[in-house]
Amino acid sequence: MDILAKVKEIIVEELGVEESEVTPEANFIEDLGADSLDTVELIMKFEEEFDIDIADEEAEKLTTVGKAIEYLKTKLG
């Protein structure tokens, strides 16, 4: 599975942003316009799509696209 492509696809769909905006440095809240509900929905979507559990304390750290990709790669490794 191409994790990178899948993660980008989910972010584009969930947050309604352009794919070009989804850079590794992009912060979900500051750059991609997510609010608190969006971030919860995004994490739940990751859990559903990749069939994993993401603990709240882990989820809090996933503030940027890059951090989320990194985390998911390690987790699914």
Add this chain to the structure above:
Amino acid sequence: MKGFEDKIAVVTGSARGIGFAIAEAFAQNGATAVILDLNQEDVNNAVQKIDDAGLRAIGFVADVTDSDSINNIFKEIHHKFEKIDILVNNAGITKDGLIMKMKESDWDAVINVNLKGTFNCTQKVIRYMLKQKFGVIINITSIIGIMGNAGQANYAASKGGIIALTKSSAKEFSSRNIRVNAIAPGFIQTDMTAKLPKEVIDKYTAAIPLSCMGLPKDIANLCIFLASDEANYITGQTIQVDGGLLI
């Protein structure tokens, strides 16, 4: 009155009583009523009654205290209709007793069904409503949740909790065009109140300014209004339907 064509309205505890009146009213106004209740036969009968009237209903056996099973039921409803517009959290029980003598199991049972059940259904339906950027949730509380009642500490606490849950839900979901309100019925004619002795009914009725018990339909009428676009600017409120019993 119409206006609910294509709407999917889920009502918990709707095989009988106030819940059934609410489900029936949504069906009469054009919606598909989704009946959730504990007993298969009761659910089938309720669906059949609505079906016989040429209206739309489907049913599921559901225990609102069972978070996983509720999750699966909402998933199935969403899979079937591709949306869920309205949720009415109506399922509720009583296990009355004075605090001094109340069994822990009776406290837990009432809190679990009434308060946790409302939370469970809200939590499971909200994912779909957030995605839709539309939804209406109506929680059935009680005037007992506002005024308290000797012998009903568990019930009063659960219903007071529902009012606070309603306000919190309204604040959490308002940015997605989801409205959450509560209805607080007073003394309503149902199977439950029909069992009371005549003296008790007379005593209660004498205290009601409008001098009579309410009907399940009185609650259903407000549900229809709150779920309609006419109520677009109302959220986080608890509205009493009690003939003036608590003013």
